[in-house]
Amino acid sequence: MPKDDLAAPHTEERCRLLARPVTGVMWPAYEREDHDHVGCALMRYREDLSAAGQRSVPANGVSVRTKPELAVLDDPRIVGEEPRRGFVVVAVKRAAPAPRDVLRGSFLVAAASAQDEGHEKERDRLHLSSLPVVDFELSPEQREIQTLAREFASREIEPNAAEWDRNHAFPRELLGRLAELGLLGVCIPEDYGGAGADFLSYVLVLEELSRGDAGVGVTVAVHTSACTLPILQFGTEEQIARFVPPLARGDGIGCFALTEPGSGSDAGAMTSSAVRVDGGWRLSGAKQWITNASFGGTILLFARTDAESKAARGVTAFIVDTDDIEVTRTEEKLGLNSSVTNDIAFDSVVESGRLLGDEGHGFRVAMATLDGGRIGIAAQAVGIAQAAFDVALAYSRERMAFGQPISEFQAIQHKLANMSMEIDAARLLTYRAAWLKDEGRSHTEAGAKAKLFASEMARRQTAEAIQVLGGYGYTKEFPVERYYRDAKVTEIYEGTSEIQRLVIARSLLRATSGVRPGHGASRAHDTRKDV
Numbered sequence: 001m002p003k004d005d006l007a008a009p010h011t012e013e014r015c016r017l018l019a020r021p022v023t024g025v026m027w028p029a030y031e032r033e034d035h036d037h038v039g040c041a042l043m044r045y046r047e048d049l050s051a052a053g054q055r056s057v058p059a060n061g062v063s064v065r066t067k068p069e070l071a072v073l074d075d076p077r078i079v080g081e082e083p084r085r086g087f088v089v090v091a092v093k094r095a096a097p098a099p100r101d102v103l104r105g106s107f108l109v110a111a112a113s114a115q116d117e118g119h120e121k122e123r124d125r126l127h128l129s130s131l132p133v134v135d136f137e138l139s140p141e142q143r144e145i146q147t148l149a150r151e152f153a154s155r156e157i158e159p160n161a162a163e164w165d166r167n168h169a170f171p172r173e174l175l176g177r178l179a180e181l182g183l184l185g186v187c188i189p190e191d192y193g194g195a196g197a198d199f200l201s202y203v204l205v206l207e208e209l210s211r212g213d214a215g216v217g218v219t220v221a222v223h224t225s226a227c228t229l230p231i232l233q234f235g236t237e238e239q240i241a242r243f244v245p246p247l248a249r250g251d252g253i254g255c256f257a258l259t260e261p262g263s264g265s266d267a268g269a270m271t272s273s274a275v276r277v278d279g280g281w282r283l284s285g286a287k288q289w290i291t292n293a294s295f296g297g298t299i300l301l302f303a304r305t306d307a308e309s310k311a312a313r314g315v316t317a318f319i320v321d322t323d324d325i326e327v328t329r330t331e332e333k334l335g336l337n338s339s340v341t342n343d344i345a346f347d348s349v350v351e352s353g354r355l356l357g358d359e360g361h362g363f364r365v366a367m368a369t370l371d372g373g374r375i376g377i378a379a380q381a382v383g384i385a386q387a388a389f390d391v392a393l394a395y396s397r398e399r400m401a402f403g404q405p406i407s408e409f410q411a412i413q414h415k416l417a418n419m420s421m422e423i424d425a426a427r428l429l430t431y432r433a434a435w436l437k438d439e440g441r442s443h444t445e446a447g448a449k450a451k452l453f454a455s456e457m458a459r460r461q462t463a464e465a466i467q468v469l470g471g472y473g474y475t476k477e478f479p480v481e482r483y484y485r486d487a488k489v490t491e492i493y494e495g496t497s498e499i500q501r502l503v504i505a506r507s508l509l510r511a512t513s514g515v516r517p518g519h520g521a522s523r524a525h526d527t528r529k530d531v
Contacts, residue, residue, distance in 0.1 A: 136428075138204075145197055146204040149183060153212030161213035164338035165482055170216060172295065179250025183209075184220065188228060193245035199372070200434040203379040207427075210383030214486040215338030217380045222291040223247065225373040226494075227254025227300045231319060234357040234365050243298055243319055252297025255322070256373075257287040257344065258366055265499050267302075267366060268312035272346075274303035280351040281305075283318060286344065289331065289493070293342035296322045300369070301346070302362050317362035318355055324348040335485030371444050372437060373494045378430040378450035381458035381490040382423060388458075388465035388483040389419045395469050395478070406468075415468055419461045426454035445507035452500035455490035462487045 138146065156177065164170040178184050187202040188194020195201075202224060210217030228247045232240055247254050263269040272285025283303050293299065299320045306314030329343040357365045393416060396407035406412050433446035462484040466473035473480045491497045 138200075141197065142201050142204060145186065145195075145201045146208060148181060149205040149208035150211075152178075152181060152183070153208050153216075157209065157212030157216055161215075161338065162476070162479060162482065164213060164215065166337075168332075168337045169340065170213070170338045174216065175219070175250055175253060175295070178220065184223060184250045185228070185248030187224070188232065188244060188248040192232070192240060193248035198438045199375075200431060200438055203375060203430060203434040206376050206379040207383040207386070207430075210380040211387045212383075213338055214380055214384050214483075215336045217383060218336055218377075219253070219292060219339050221373065221376040221380060222256055223254040223297075225376045226256030226369055227298060229372060230300055230317070230365055230369045231298075231356065233368065234317070235319075238353065239319065239356065247298060252322075253292045253295040254297055255290055255292045255299040256369065257290050257293075257299050257301040257320075259288050259290075260286060261288050265496060268315070268363065269310070270302065270304060270315065272301075272303040273307065274305045274316055274318065275307075276305075277349060280349050281318065281355065282347075282349050283320065283324075284347045286328070286346075288343050290342050290344050291339060293322060293325065293344050294327050294330065294340050298322070299325065299344075300356070300365075301325075302366055305359055305362075312363035314360050315362040315366075316355060316359050317357055317365040318350060320346070320350060320354065324350060334488060335482070336489055370494055371447050374447040374451040374500070375430060375433045375437065375443070377490055377494050378426065378433070378447070378454035381451075381454035381487060382427050382430055384483050384487045384490070385419070385423050385426070385454075385458040385461045388462040388480050388487075389416075389423060391478060391480050391483075392416065392419065392465040392468040395472075399469075412468060415464050419464055422457045422461060426450070426457045429453055445504055448495070448500040448503040448507075451490070451495065452497055452504070455487070456497060458487035458490055459484075 156174065160170070175184065182195035183205055185192075185194030186197050186205050187199050188196070190196035206217050206221055209220055228244060231243050231247075235243070246252050258267055258270075260270050260272060262271065270285075272283070272287065274281045274283050283301065285303060287301070290299070299322060301318050301320045302315055303318060304314055305316040308314070325344045325346040325348070327342045328345050331341040331343070333341060356362070393407075396412050396416065397405050399406045401409075407416070429446070429450040433443050433450040436443040436446050462480060465480040466484055469478055469480055472478050475481065495503070
């Protein structure tokens with residue numbers, strides 16, 4: 001414990017702390033110097049107050065039950081007390097979860113004996129309101145991946161972004177260098193050629209790449225979130241082994257083909273068809289605004305297998321090679337000019353093994369893909385806004401007006417403060433949604449909130465960055481005008497802001513007993529109080 005957090009010297013103070021039947025919550029807090037034990041925080045109450053004054057007290061009578069992925073703590077012993085925070089410190093043998101597991105938010109619950117079961121609800125309330133339940137620190141692995149992406153973006157992307165914007169392309173070789181660093185398969189398991197990191201690490205990568213150039217960011221986002229991960233989630237073992245490793249290695253680039261000229265937000269109105277033929281399916285139709293199609297690789301393509309249905313049911317997902325489609329047009333866009341956006345047409349036969357998931361349930365694949373993809377777009381928006389803020393902050397310190405830097409003027413200070421505040425808020429929403437996905441919990445509402453707030457924030461704050469730079473902000477001499485153009489599309493693709501509000505509202509209206517989907521429905525309290 002910190003030196004200024006000494007044990008309470010008076011028995012009276014200890015009595016206030018340790019005056020309940022044995023029960024508590026443990027979680028590893030730090031590694032002891034002897035490297036044989038892990039220090040854990042234990043919220044502990046005892047009826048035997050005489051034991052409270054001892055410096056080493058066995059935790060007798062405490063049976064330990066674990067959450068699914070965790071090991072049992074063996075013979076924890078109290079070695080010190082920190083009454084101001086309502087817990088004591090126990091030493092636990094190395095059989096307990098290692099510090100690496102701690103960084104992933106692991107914790108154990110030490111339950112009282114059977115006669116205390118009647119007080120379970122009270123104990124849960126006390127524990128959850130008394131102990132920290134949110135950790136805002138990134139793990140060492142996450143920080144390492146973030147630093148890797150940041151340094152790569154600063155060295156390889158940011159200096160060239162303006163030129164790529166003018167040329168409407170970045171070099172194909174850049175994707176090879178990203179693949180060499182593992183950044184095209186950050187959250188793909190190592191068994192399938194990826195880096196084996198978590199989804200939050202992937203979100204950190206998208207933020208840093210988008211900070212350098214949002215066109216590169218969206219290329220990686222679509223490749224990973226909208227193609228590789230859905231195959232990993234819904235594919236058979238054969239499909240995963242066949243298609244995922246080449247995507248993780250960057251041998252091909254992934255695409256997502258859902259939107260058509262007549263079906264955008266109303267994805268169920270698609271007309272592309274899939275008809276069963278000998279040996280497979282004949283796919284016919286056209287898709288619009290397909291990121292990465294001209295790079296060559298793999299497309300997650302949606303077509304209607306039930307010609308009689310005009311609703312979402314009857315749509316099926318297929319894994320298609322770009323050799324089986326024709327690029328009919330390359331789009332001219334307001335922003336994201338370094339990325340490639342294509343219209344495609346197709347009329348080809350694919351084998352039966354290309355069907356992803358269940359026939360007629362492709363819309364479920366699409367919606368699950370967008371649930372995760374929206375978190376990536378939120379990260380992209382945060383990266384764009386952060387880049388704009390960095391330029392505005394630096395410029396305000398250098399630009400002189402009326403004999404002083406413009407950063408000394410309150411009007412500019414207010415703009416900078418608002419920019420920083422909203423970026424932080426968007427980042428926290430994004431990281432929380434990514435954490436929920438990592439935890440295997442519902443993240444539909446959280447992802448929609450993150451994308452909605454981050455995208456609208458990016459559009460507002462890139463505009464404010466232009467305002468800070470004044471006339472220079474409106475020219476291509478500074479990159480903020482590019483950030484402004486790039487930010488706008490984050491309010492449109494992977495679900496417009498209007499659609500995000502519908503997603504959030506429907507989630508709220510489905511709520512029962514005060515617990516909303518995506519907010520820890522298995523817990524016996526409203527998690528809004530935890531934050």
